[in-house]
Amino acid sequence: MNDKEFCFIICTNDELFLNECLIFISDLYIPEGFSIDIITIKGAVSMTSGYNEGMRSSKAKYKIYMHQDVFILNKYFLINLLNIFNCNPSIGMIGMIGAPELNKEAIMWSVLRFGCIMTKADFNLPYESELCDNPGSSFVVKVIDGLLMATCVDIPWREDIFDGWDFYDCSQSMEFARKGYKIVVPEQKSPWVLHDDGVALSLLNYNHYRKIFIEEYKKELPD
């Protein structure tokens, strides 16, 4: 494991989005002594299999799994991640938005969530990149949204049961918890990322994987 390296792992099917995403990554401040790598996976049959392939291909300790339509606005992003991981060795994963608890229906956006992503209203003020001056104040959560998931330890993604494009994020959050790791979402004065997913999402397979998730993790969900 190279503990001085960050690796961005992105499943992609759209060069246009990927190129724009990479522009923002290329403009991040890199902590002194560190390097970054970028692994893009084309033609993945599922998010989990793509991420497993990326994970196996990199020796970087810090891996950032992200969507191609996520644009990292905060230039101190990598420095902040490092500070949060270093402030508590039990933290295994960091997300941008997440839920401290899930309901038994396992629908993340129907429960309280911490964190934020850029909205239209956020653009009314000039954007300022921020150093996370209190990494210990991050919110501990149960699950995070898959738009961006940063890890400091490798745990295989459940491609055995999540063979599509939904619930890989909640599943991986549960896998980290099963291995004894905490998952956190940082306090963000301004959102660190923008997610260009559009308001309306394609959820045709969502319910299928929601049921698989509930079945696999039923002991860890409320009754």
Next chain:
Amino acid sequence: MVELQKILELYEHMEKNKQRYLDTIEKYMNKFDQSIASHDLKSFNNIFIEIANTSTTKETKRIFNSYSSFFRLESIKNALNNENTEKINLFWNDVNGVKELLKKYNITIFMIRRLSCNLPDLYKKEAHTYLRSISPYIVNSIINDLTVKAGNENYIYFALATDCIESNNYRNAFIYLSFLKNKTDEVKSLMSTLAKTLNSESNKPVHPEI
């Protein structure tokens, strides 16, 4: 709790009727594709009229509201109709189908967004160059598109108006300034000057107080 129940019912319905949802999406995307390929604005508009029609099923309307590409096509429609009214180049003139049109829309979103983001000059210059080639109406549509987070709208309009003035495109400068909310006296005065310049240059008067 009631809302969650409704959401669950919706998800169940989507799962059970997935193929029908996909068939409907494909049906409408094919219609869009044909009208875009032939640059037939009337038939493009008619697709939206058909969807809004009360005889269209609730399910079809729900599908339309759950697929962000449809929102974006509607946003493009608004721009095209404005461009057509003003008899200027239509946004879709150089595309041959729905995929290309949405790709061009996405490129435009990225370029607009770069204006507000703190990126190196190289990328901002690229954005300014690109945005000179499209109409203010598509920029306005993108800013008003609920599915898009483009940037600070007044900043964008002002930056593009300035760009247009510097390249002597006073008509577009005027249009961008007309989109500004809470216009200052300076902006109104500038618009008045632009209007006078345009009115003296062409037979198509521009009303100074938009």
